[in-house]
Amino acid sequence: MLMRKLFFSLVFIYPLFTLPVFGQPPVGYYNNAAGLTGEELKTSLHEIIIQGHNPIWYSEVWSSFLLTDIKSNGKVWDMYSDIPGNPPYEYEFIEDQCTEGSVPEEGICYNREHSWPRSWYGPAGNEIYPMHSDLFHVYPTDAFVNQMRSNYPFGVVANPDWVSENGSKVGLNSIPGYNGLAFEPIDEYKGDFARTYFYMVTRYEDLVESWQSESPMAAAILDGTSYPAFQEWYIDLLISWHEQDPVSEKEITRNNAVYNIQGNRNPFIDRPEFVNYIWGTGLSDEPENHVTGFSANTITLNWTDAAGPILPDGYLIRMSVEGFEQIEIPTDGIPVENDFWNRNVMYGEETVTFGGLTSSIIYYFKIFSYKRNGETIDYKTDGEIPRVKITAK
Structure with missing residues (x-):
């Protein structure tokens, strides 16, 4: 191989053109592709x-x-x-x-x-x-x-x-x-x-x-x-x-x-x-894990997204004032619409807010990971479902 020429290092001034300052995709970048x-x-x-x-x-x-x-x-x-x-x-x-x-x-x-x-x-x-x-x-x-x-x-x-x-x-x-x-x-x-x-x-x-x-x-x-x-x-x-x-x-x-x-x-x-x-083969199994760090701040709930090789497309958060046992387990193939007691949140957002709560009342919450939407929705309902209770202020 021919010997390459050796040069003294040049000092470059970066950047050579103006760039916007960002890197990771904005929250919800792929939301329209969910499911x-x-x-x-x-x-x-x-x-x-x-x-x-x-x-x-x-x-x-x-x-x-x-x-x-x-x-x-x-x-x-x-x-x-x-x-x-x-x-x-x-x-x-x-x-x-x-x-x-x-x-x-x-x-x-x-x-x-x-x-x-x-x-x-x-x-x-x-x-x-x-x-x-x-x-x-x-x-x-x-x-x-x-x-x-x-x-x-x-x-x-x-x-x-x-x-x-x-x-x-x-x-x-x-x-x-x-x-x-x-x-x-x-x-x-x-x-x-x-x-x-x-x-x-x-x-x-x-x-x-x-x-x-x-x-x-x-x-x-x-x-x-x-x-x-x-x-x-x-x-x-x-x-x-x-x-x-x-x-x-x-x-x-x-x-x-x-x-x-x-x-x-x-x-x-x-x-x-x-x-x-x-x-590939298309639809995958339900998410492998539940979210971690599920916690609440008055009417705002926060969590860390589920990890693992099979990630969820979103989460269903369900609320009750009668206790954890009164929160109904969702059924695969039957999506739950957003209302006062239920919220659907896309993977990656890691927070949801419930409004219209009554002060001094204890509210109970559970969060369910799911894949896909519509008639093919698949909820993760086994294992220990993350839960939290909070008194509205």
């Missing part, structure tokens, strides 16, 4: 993440990388060349970037990789916005590995024709469904790219039907529909990568950084279970 599955959930997420998406110019991608793809040591986080803890080479921001032409080998410079290739959504030479600069699929990568990847789909390569210094492979896809050339990233980043692809067919749900005809490589993985969008073999592959390489702190940090820049989020990083609800 939905399959195509309805995918469309709901599309409507959520298209709102607030303010595309940046392609030239701004370079400066955005300084915020979205920076390692703890200040180097470029390149998933095509990185080996966690022991990368074969690393890049300095700005000074090591390259914008035009080809390079003869790895380790020379990094550029802007469209992990969803440009030729899949239009003529490769055209800058088609907002896909062209969408940071949820544009990553900084080694220029030579980018060249070798070409516009091949991600896949599984058992007998590679070429292997990068970090172990990424190019060769014939070795699993049923497609026998053409494919690019296989290392295991540490397969989930990242799977969630990238789930984002792309969701954010661009209104366009993806036409993408199958743009490129033979796109036709290898897309089915020409907005749902499920992918061919069955590719759904199986992406789900397996999504499950084997769970959401990392790197992805969470990047999701927040991209949100700060372009104003939308990747829901499959925030809520990994959405993948299964849309493309």
